[in-house]
Structure formats: C-alpha cells, structure tokens
Amino acid sequence: xxxxxxxxxxxxxxxxxxxxxxxxxxxxxxxxxxxxxxxxxxxxxxxxxxxxxxxxxxxxxxxxxxxxxxxxxxxxxxxxxxxxxxxxxxxxxxxxxxxxxxxxxxxxxxxxxxxxxxxxxxxxxxxxxxxxxxxxxxxxxxxxxxxxxxxxxxxxxxxxxxxxx
Numbered sequence: 001x002x003x004x005x006x007x008x009x010x011x012x013x014x015x016x017x018x019x020x021x022x023x024x025x026x027x028x029x030x031x032x033x034x035x036x037x038x039x040x041x042x043x044x045x046x047x048x049x050x051x052x053x054x055x056x057x058x059x060x061x062x063x064x065x066x067x068x069x070x071x072x073x074x075x076x077x078x079x080x081x082x083x084x085x086x087x088x089x090x091x092x093x094x095x096x097x098x099x100x101x102x103x104x105x106x107x108x109x110x111x112x113x114x115x116x117x118x119x120x121x122x123x124x125x126x127x128x129x130x131x132x133x134x135x136x137x138x139x140x141x142x143x144x145x146x147x148x149x150x151x152x153x154x155x156x157x158x159x160x161x162x163x164x165x
Contacts, residue, residue: 048088
C-alpha cells in the first residue's frame with residue numbers, strides 16, 4: 001500500500017500494509033486542525049493507521065520547535081499528541097468524528113525530540129453516548145512507554161462545527 005504523503009524512512013516498512021484512517025474528505029475543515037491537519041503550517045500532522053486488535057498506530061517524531069525541558073518535548077505537546085491518538089482510535093472504532101470530553105495524561109519519562117516514536121490507541125468502552133479510550137506513546141527503538149493517557153470522547157453533534165466535506 002502506498003501512503004500519500006510517504007512516511008519517513010523509520011516508519012515506512014512497519015506501516016506499509018496498514019490502512020490510513022481518514023478523518024474526512026479532501027476539502028474538510030479538519031485539514032487545518034492543529035493536531036491532525038496536513039495543511040496546518042505549524043501543526044503536529046498526526047497520521048493514524050488501523051492496527052492490530054481494532055486499535056490504531058501513529059508514527060510520531062516530535063520536532064525540536066516543541067522543546068520544553070532541555071532535549072525533551074513540552075508536556076502540553078505530548079498531551080496533544082496523545083489526544084490525537086485517542087481521537088484517531090475513536091474514528092477507527094466507529095467511523096464517526098468525536099470531540100474530547102476528558103483527558104488524563106501520565107508522563108512516564110521525558111519524550112525525546114526528533115526521534116521515532118509510536119502512538120498506540122484503542123477503544124475500551126463504547127457506551128453509545130461516549131467512548132472511553134486509552135493511548136500510549138512509546139520509543140520506537142526501545143519500546144519504552146514515555147507517556148500514556150485515557151480519555152472520554154463524545155460524538156460530534158449537529159450543533160458542532162461541521163467538517164466541510
């Protein structure tokens with residue numbers, strides 16, 4: 001499977017056979033989302049792929065511009081990446097768009113900058129009214145978890161800003 005745009009070298013082989021989870025159509029307003037939007041000039045550009053056991057995998061490399069403590073990512077940026085992994089897991093689980101209702105983050109160790117990381121996310125509970133999800137970010141090489149999160153996500157309602165598909 002060919003991905004557009006192509007994934008950076010460390011991720012290309014692992015993600016080659018995985019389907020990318022798309023949040024919306026080519027003209028969607030989500031293309032400007034800070035977290036997942038490919039057109040946001042300083043955004044995170046998180047991409048989500050269907051993984052094993054109904055979960056998702058996200059290739060991540062945190063740019064130096066998001067440095068907090070020396071040599072590590074700012075905690076708020078790590079939380080934003082986890083929020084995107086959870087959101088991707090919600091879309092993958094139901095095919096619907098969700099918004100974050102609650103987010104709890106546990107920082108296990110400093111998240112390195114400019115190194116390959118792997119986000120993993122999955123749904124834990126689908127109540128019909130909300131989804132409870134969990135996510136981790138781990139070091140690509142060592143598999144050590146650097147941060148983890150749980151979240152409660154609610155489906156977008158008709159009064160929420162619509163995606164422009």
